[in-house]
Each structure stands twice: as C-alpha cells, then as structure tokens.
Amino acid sequence: MGKRTRSQRKGSSPRYRVSSHRFPGANRLPSVKDEVVEVVDLVHSPIHTAPLAKLKSKDGKETFVAATDGMSVGQQVAVGENITLKPGNITTLKNIPEGTLVNNIELKPGDGGKIARSAGNSALVETHLEGKVRIKLPSGKSKDLRSSCRATIGVLAGHGRSEMPLRTAGAAHYRAKAKGKAYPTVSGVKMNPVDHPHGGGEGKTSGGRSPVSPWGQSAKGLKTRRPKRSDKLIITRRKKRK
Numbered sequence: 001m002g003k004r005t006r007s008q009r010k011g012s013s014p015r016y017r018v019s020s021h022r023f024p025g026a027n028r029l030p031s032v033k034d035e036v037v038e039v040v041d042l043v044h045s046p047i048h049t050a051p052l053a054k055l056k057s058k059d060g061k062e063t064f065v066a067a068t069d070g071m072s073v074g075q076q077v078a079v080g081e082n083i084t085l086k087p088g089n090i091t092t093l094k095n096i097p098e099g100t101l102v103n104n105i106e107l108k109p110g111d112g113g114k115i116a117r118s119a120g121n122s123a124l125v126e127t128h129l130e131g132k133v134r135i136k137l138p139s140g141k142s143k144d145l146r147s148s149c150r151a152t153i154g155v156l157a158g159h160g161r162s163e164m165p166l167r168t169a170g171a172a173h174y175r176a177k178a179k180g181k182a183y184p185t186v187s188g189v190k191m192n193p194v195d196h197p198h199g200g201g202e203g204k205t206s207g208g209r210s211p212v213s214p215w216g217q218s219a220k221g222l223k224t225r226r227p228k229r230s231d232k233l234i235i236t237r238r239k240k241r242k
Helices: 169-178 229-233
Strands: 035-043 052-056 062-066 076-079 090-092 101-103 123-128 132-136 142-146 150-153 234-236
Touching: 076 090, 142 229, 229 234
Parallel strands: none
Antiparallel strands: 035 052, 035 076, 052 062, 090 150, 101 123, 101 150, 123 132, 132 142, 142 234
C-alpha cells in the first residue's frame, strides 16, 4: 500500500483539523427581503481574510457578511429591490447599473454569495442582457449570471492585508493552521530518495528530471483542474501572462 495523500490525511489527522469554535460564523448574505438591518459589530475571523460584519434584523436574527470598505458599527444596511447604491447595501444584479463595483455575488439565487469574497476584492458589472447580467471577475474572466442573483455594493474591506509582513514563523503557522493547512512544508530536494522523487544527491540536485509531486505526477504544465459546473457561465477567459 502506497503513501496516503495529503488530502486523505486531512480527514483523520488533528494536524489539519480546523478549530471551528474560533470562528464567529459563516459569510452569508441575509435571507431577509425589503428590510433594513443594522451593523451591530465588526469582528475578526481567523479563516476569513476580510473582517465580518454582524447584521441584526428586526426579528432579532443575526447573520455575518464580509464587511464592505467604509462600513461602520451602527450603519443601516438596506436589503431588497428598491435601495440606494450605497456601499454595503444588498440587492439583485438587475437593479445595479453598469460600471458598479460589487462583492459577495451569488452564483445561484439564494446561495448566500460565492464570488469576490476575499479582502479588497470586487467585481465589475459590465452589461445587462436578457435575463442575465455580465460580471467581470477579479481574475479577469467574464461570467453571465442570472439577474435575480444578489450582490453587495462596493469593495470589500481589508485591502492591503497581503502586503503586511508576517514577521515571525509563528504568525505564518497560525495563519495556515486556521485554514487547515500544514506549515512549514519541506521541499522535495531536501528529502531522502525513499520519501520523494527529488530526494537524495549532493546538495540541491533534483535528479535531473522535471518537477513532480511526491507520487510522481508532473507538477509543471500538466492540467489537473477538473472543470466546474459554473464554467459554462464563463464568456471571456482570463488573459494569459506573457
């Protein structure tokens, strides 16, 4: 029996287990309609890059959404169809004019938001079509989404977060630990031949072969990505780097 892959080890080993009790909640658009909710708190979540805003509706129900840049405690957030284009407000794509920056966009109506959710990210409303709206994603792709999908007006908070240095190895460890990732990781050229195809030899020699994974799969140029169901919505692919 061969060595278990990292994804297999994640299922049982506490090394890759995420401490879910540390997370305040899931980033999901509120299910209310035509209502004004209040931002009662801005909280930090170790697993999210952007801060989370705690929204409280009239019936007392609380939900968490990724905070939009400029959002503050006590702010009133409108959720529904007839709203003003104010950062933080939530409405359907058909009500958002072309050229508006949006975030936390639903891929399907009612899924709570799936696109443009990391710190400092936003997508652009390009054009309105019959029953659909074309969105330009942060990656440069363009997708046609149903006009009944909801989105948040504005750019997500937390931009510049990636520019801040970690300073210590402990900070890098805890950031990876919060997301269930291993840190630090050992490169293959520093291992023994029994542990990795690039192991052994003198110094950093890699055995004279192209980069491969610990199990011999090509790590350079081989396409391993499985097509997503949402790929059929892509109109324009991202531009290739020169």
